[in-house]
Amino acid sequence: MAIDYEKLMSVQIPTIEQTYTEKDTMLYALGIGLGSDPVDPDQLRYVYEKGLVAAPSMAVVLAHPGLWIRDLDTGIDYVKVVHGEQGLTLHRPLPAAATVTGESRVTGIVDKGEGRGAMVYSERVIRDKATGEKLATITQNSFCRADGGYGGPSDPARKPHALPERAPDLSVDLTTIPQQALLYRLNADVNPLHADPEIARKAGFDRPILHGLATYGIACHALLKAVCGYDASRLRSLDGRFTAPVYPGETFRAEIWRDGDIASYRIRAVERDVVAISNGRAEIA
Numbered sequence: 001m002a003i004d005y006e007k008l009m010s011v012q013i014p015t016i017e018q019t020y021t022e023k024d025t026m027l028y029a030l031g032i033g034l035g036s037d038p039v040d041p042d043q044l045r046y047v048y049e050k051g052l053v054a055a056p057s058m059a060v061v062l063a064h065p066g067l068w069i070r071d072l073d074t075g076i077d078y079v080k081v082v083h084g085e086q087g088l089t090l091h092r093p094l095p096a097a098a099t100v101t102g103e104s105r106v107t108g109i110v111d112k113g114e115g116r117g118a119m120v121y122s123e124r125v126i127r128d129k130a131t132g133e134k135l136a137t138i139t140q141n142s143f144c145r146a147d148g149g150y151g152g153p154s155d156p157a158r159k160p161h162a163l164p165e166r167a168p169d170l171s172v173d174l175t176t177i178p179q180q181a182l183l184y185r186l187n188a189d190v191n192p193l194h195a196d197p198e199i200a201r202k203a204g205f206d207r208p209i210l211h212g213l214a215t216y217g218i219a220c221h222a223l224l225k226a227v228c229g230y231d232a233s234r235l236r237s238l239d240g241r242f243t244a245p246v247y248p249g250e251t252f253r254a255e256i257w258r259d260g261d262i263a264s265y266r267i268r269a270v271e272r273d274v275v276a277i278s279n280g281r282a283e284i285a
């Protein structure tokens with residue numbers, strides 16, 4: 001099967017309604033390493049019911065339509081899909097518990113050519129069901145490694161944020177645990193690539209890799225720590241490009257540049273010295 005451009009552009013991704021509880025909010029925060037210092041009150045506020053606050057990046061798992069690339073008639077070889085880019089704009093801080101809706105649509109497809117893959121851009125708008133208020137807009141680029149050359153438009157890809165050329169202004173290290181992906185997937189992010197060694201091998205990896213969104217959440221954690229004083233309401237947007245797969249258990253170093261309200265960043269997997277997220281950009285209030 002191959003991608004049919006018109007059909008995929010108009011694919012109906014189901015609208016999802018989700019009621020999430022304080023427990024879900026704490027589970028998400030644990031999945032991105034918050035609470036790793038259990039006596040730090042700044043971290044505790046994300047993982048303990050007293051004065052609980054939602055981590056801003058949790059929006060990316062709310063009212064998630066699941067693995068629609070596999071489950072709908074998309075023509076995509078889902079096993080070979082990796083997460084290419086992720087963006088998030090927060091219109092207001094996330095409640096610690098709420099009922100939300102998520103409306104998703106495909107916003108663009110770029111055919112990079114035979115053997116070079118195809119990129120599928122999608123967007124999801126999250127609303128508070130009770131008030132209809134927009135909470136977050138989420139953008140994603142799914143890099144379909146096996147689907148290039150199907151004959152669709154090859155418009156230039158959207159340009160990623162350019163990192164400053166000077167040395168980073170600050171850095172922060174965060175550790176992950178060997179079971180990080182098994183913990184993170186309990187946020188209903190069930191792609192077997194992150195749990196099943198057999199599927200991971202079929203996708204070309206020697207063992208399950210960490211979810212791109214888990215690395216992205218850890219980037220959010222690093223920025224909360226380094227430039228927001230752990231105040232969730234200060235993080236207004238978060239974008240990044242996944243440049244290399246990473247494994248649960250690796251140490252991540254966030255290298256950060258500050259220019260006014262903008263923090264640029266990249267995430268390095270320290271032990272292998274590879275950049276896992278590049279072109280990172282966050283707006284800080």
Ligand SMILES: CCCCCCC[C@@H](O)CC(=O)SCCNC(=O)CCNC(=O)[C@H](O)C(C)(C)COP(=O)(O)OP(=O)(O)OC[C@H]1O[C@@H](n2cnc3c(N)ncnc32)[C@H](O)[C@@H]1OP(=O)(O)O
Nearest residue numbers: 066067068069082083084142143191211212242243244245
């Ligand atoms: C249901 C919804 C869908 C869900 C999908 C996701 C499900 C998840 O569970 C799966 C995951 O979380 S996977 C884990 C996270 N992601 C990754 O590990 C991917 C890491 N990146 C890579 O492997 C390569 O960069 C790779 C493979 C992305 C590109 O590598 P190469 O092919 O070697 O590309 P390269 O030669 O470096 O560059 C070629 C052109 O592509 C552009 N590019 C590179 N990386 C990109 C990226 N991450 N996103 C967007 N564009 C990217 C380059 O700029 C270059 O462009 P041009 O041809 O215009 O010069």
